[in-house]
Amino acid sequence: xxxxxxxxxxxxxxxxxxxxxxxxxxxxxxxxxxxxxxxxxxxxxxxxxxxxxxxxxxxxxxxxxxxxxxxxxxxxxxxxxxxxxxxxxxxxxxxxxxxxxxxxxxxxxxxxxxxxxxxxxxxxxxxxxxxxxxxxxxxxxxxxxxxxxxxxxxxxxxxxxxxxxxxxxxxxxxxxxxxxxxxxxxxxxxxxxxxxxxxxxxxxxxxxxxxxxxxxxxxxxxxxxxxxxxxxxxxxxxxxxxxxxxxxxxxxxxxxxxxxxxxxxxxxxxxxxxxxxxxxxxxxxxxxxxxxxxxxxxxxxxxxxxxxxxxxxxxxxxxxxxxxxxxxxxxxxxxxxxxxxxxxxxxxxxxxxxxxxxxxxxxxxxxxxxxxxxxxxxxxxxxxxxxxxxxxxxxxx
Amino acid sequence: xxxxxxxxxxxxxxxxxxxxxxxxxxxxxxxxxxxxxxxxxxxxxxxxxxxxxxxxxxxxxxxxxxxxxxxxxxxxxxxxxxxxxxxxxxxxxxxxxxxxxxxxxxxxxxxxxxxxxxxxxxxxxxxxxxxxxxxxxxxxxxxxxxxxxxxxxxxxxxxxxxxxxxxxxxxxxxxxxxxxxxxxxxxxxxxxxxxxxxxxxxxxxxxxxxxxxxxxxxxxxxxxxxxxxxxxxxxxxxxxxxxxxxxxxxxxxxxxxxxxxxxxxxxxxxxxxxxxxxxxxxxxxxxxxxxxxxxxxxxxxxxxxxxxxxxxxxxxxxxxxxxxxxxxxxxxxxxxxxxxxxxxxxxxxxxxxxxxxxxxxxxxxxxxxxxxxxxxxxxxxxxxxxxxxxxxx
Numbered sequence: 001x002x003x004x005x006x007x008x009x010x011x012x013x014x015x016x017x018x019x020x021x022x023x024x025x026x027x028x029x030x031x032x033x034x035x036x037x038x039x040x041x042x043x044x045x046x047x048x049x050x051x052x053x054x055x056x057x058x059x060x061x062x063x064x065x066x067x068x069x070x071x072x073x074x075x076x077x078x079x080x081x082x083x084x085x086x087x088x089x090x091x092x093x094x095x096x097x098x099x100x101x102x103x104x105x106x107x108x109x110x111x112x113x114x115x116x117x118x119x120x121x122x123x124x125x126x127x128x129x130x131x132x133x134x135x136x137x138x139x140x141x142x143x144x145x146x147x148x149x150x151x152x153x154x155x156x157x158x159x160x161x162x163x164x165x166x167x168x169x170x171x172x173x174x175x176x177x178x179x180x181x182x183x184x185x186x187x188x189x190x191x192x193x194x195x196x197x198x199x200x201x202x203x204x205x206x207x208x209x210x211x212x213x214x215x216x217x218x219x220x221x222x223x224x225x226x227x228x229x230x231x232x233x234x235x236x237x238x239x240x241x242x243x244x245x246x247x248x249x250x251x252x253x254x255x256x257x258x259x260x261x262x263x264x265x266x267x268x269x270x271x272x273x274x275x276x277x278x279x280x281x282x283x284x285x286x287x288x289x290x291x292x293x294x295x296x297x298x299x300x301x302x303x304x305x306x307x308x309x310x311x312x313x314x315x316x317x318x319x320x321x322x323x324x325x326x327x328x329x330x331x332x333x334x335x336x337x338x339x340x341x342x343x344x345x346x347x348x349x350x351x352x353x354x355x356x357x358x359x360x361x362x363x364x365x366x367x368x369x370x371x372x373x374x375x376x377x378x379x380x381x382x383x384x385x386x387x388x389x390x391x392x393x394x395x396x397x
Numbered sequence: 398x399x400x401x402x403x404x405x406x407x408x409x410x411x412x413x414x415x416x417x418x419x420x421x422x423x424x425x426x427x428x429x430x431x432x433x434x435x436x437x438x439x440x441x442x443x444x445x446x447x448x449x450x451x452x453x454x455x456x457x458x459x460x461x462x463x464x465x466x467x468x469x470x471x472x473x474x475x476x477x478x479x480x481x482x483x484x485x486x487x488x489x490x491x492x493x494x495x496x497x498x499x500x501x502x503x504x505x506x507x508x509x510x511x512x513x514x515x516x517x518x519x520x521x522x523x524x525x526x527x528x529x530x531x532x533x534x535x536x537x538x539x540x541x542x543x544x545x546x547x548x549x550x551x552x553x554x555x556x557x558x559x560x561x562x563x564x565x566x567x568x569x570x571x572x573x574x575x576x577x578x579x580x581x582x583x584x585x586x587x588x589x590x591x592x593x594x595x596x597x598x599x600x601x602x603x604x605x606x607x608x609x610x611x612x613x614x615x616x617x618x619x620x621x622x623x624x625x626x627x628x629x630x631x632x633x634x635x636x637x638x639x640x641x642x643x644x645x646x647x648x649x650x651x652x653x654x655x656x657x658x659x660x661x662x663x664x665x666x667x668x669x670x671x672x673x674x675x676x677x678x679x680x681x682x683x684x685x686x687x688x689x690x691x692x693x694x695x696x697x698x699x700x701x702x703x704x705x706x707x708x709x710x711x712x713x714x715x716x717x718x719x720x721x722x723x724x725x726x727x728x729x730x731x732x733x734x735x736x737x738x739x740x741x742x743x744x745x746x747x748x749x750x751x752x753x754x755x756x757x758x759x760x761x762x763x764x765x766x767x768x769x770x771x772x773x774x775x776x777x778x779x780x781x782x783x784x785x786x787x788x789x790x
Binding site for chain 1: 426563566567570579613617618620621622624625626628629718722725726729730745749752753756759760762763766767770771773774775778
């Protein structure tokens, strides 16, 4: 097993190189580059300036030469900066600001769709040809025929605009935040000279206070209470009565969480309805296939209760293909979120990818696409390994 | 599909077809879907006769008109009649759905059949002078061996020349150690290719390559890639785009989106057909055909493919629905058909910008997409039951 895993992992390296090359080529050949954007923003730029900038950034070289340069930097995990997001590193932008939002949305809808879809599928298979079976079959057809973006828009219209039950865009209402201003106030005026932490982990800031008598600035240390956030940085000015920072209180945390959940409801439901449809169908088909096999007949024949036959003997075997499908569909979940995110204006990776392509901020697009490719390969491997764990007949050697 | 008509219809065959039709008729939802689809195709094809307005007629003083009155479903952001646009958009969406499904089937069936048929039988791409295969190949191919293999050598020589060219361009952009490394890698690669092409042999398992390629393509996140691809082909600087422009003119966006969707569309079909051919080539009739001296191509086309027609038909049908959804998704994100050619996807996209002023404008295009793809899925389901009653799902 270990040998198999390591062989698969090593095999991924050339595959990833090939995929990264294809992605880089595709992204580099997109219409326009960021110099065009600069030119639009600055009408004084001459043709010579543009040519010089292109040369300086190496954009006049063929894509495979640029790929070599990108790769030599990517090998040490330097994926460049995001020009449209304050020149922070592209990886920092994607992983710290965007990935979490997409993961929240997709994991919630993925779990919800499994929790709803699998039981319905099992029930439909157990009660084959019942009215409920026909209804779920019909609905699951509708579920995977419906375009997710249209479903999203319709839900927005009905529950967001018309009934006003849920917010219509983004993931946080204006003015709601995790933290509130702290009650502790500064009792001095001056500029922050340095910030450090004491032994207890409390932040200590040194403020230069102007002394009228000596006409000099005297450093004065202020120890801030523990748990405080967003306190003044070096170089900031603090004044009398100013809040020392902000902190998370139970009330503010509850408010922000409630608000976030409120924003999650519509996108999660839109994204999961379609998945529920396919899980129902997969589960039903898989269970029906197992139910007609000999060992189930044997179990019935030896007089086991129907409940035991179905849930212990049949269901366990029917779940094997489902487990693989779950593994294989994890990257697909990330992928489908592009549409849902753009409908609900969700600040996740899908919208980041779209806007980075539109704004020609290609470093971000590269990070996202590479991450998706790696996630896909990893989950394929994971699915194979889990398959072996679930089904003792499979051995990798 | 011409394969079925090529075989002469014997009475027994006609009876079988009758049975299939009987089974299909029993599937009420599929029959109903067939009627809905027929209606959709009819109104789309005869859109110029049915539509009350031209889809491009702008009534700029009458934007976002409410439904009813002169405009059955109101007007859009530029004052164009929504109902007329829906009909014309149906032409585009259905055309793309059907064209992509047929092209994907063509590629998928060809590659899937080749992969399945030649699975486990490697194909020789070049025989070198010191290779152990040399004598056997010479014996097998006789006098044509030298010029055939000479051609292959020429191709490999040009591959090596290209590798060296790329290396020199790489080296020119670096300085110091970088130059040395670039040349070492480039020359090393060329020498490896040369060794296998001219001294040893290059033998490749086609099935392995096609299957691995399908695996990799299927593992890529599709929507982001389709986005990037259609952006790429829309780039006037890319030569392919220019060529397309000169051939197709104003229909270019449609051809483009067909091309992009086919790129991913054939994978599923190829995989299904490969599996099918793998089992069909083990059957007695294949052995019989081979024993009678049929060539590989004849066995594939006359004996194996006609037995795979039923799954191909089902696959093509279901693909049409998926393609319509993919097209509308791309157009919805602004990377598909531009707004001057109405399609259900881009109508939805522009209606979304005004959902609160005119909610119904975004309802209709989506409903048409849903109706089409739902009917196609039911139709495919009915066809599967009718053509292959043993299969479940």
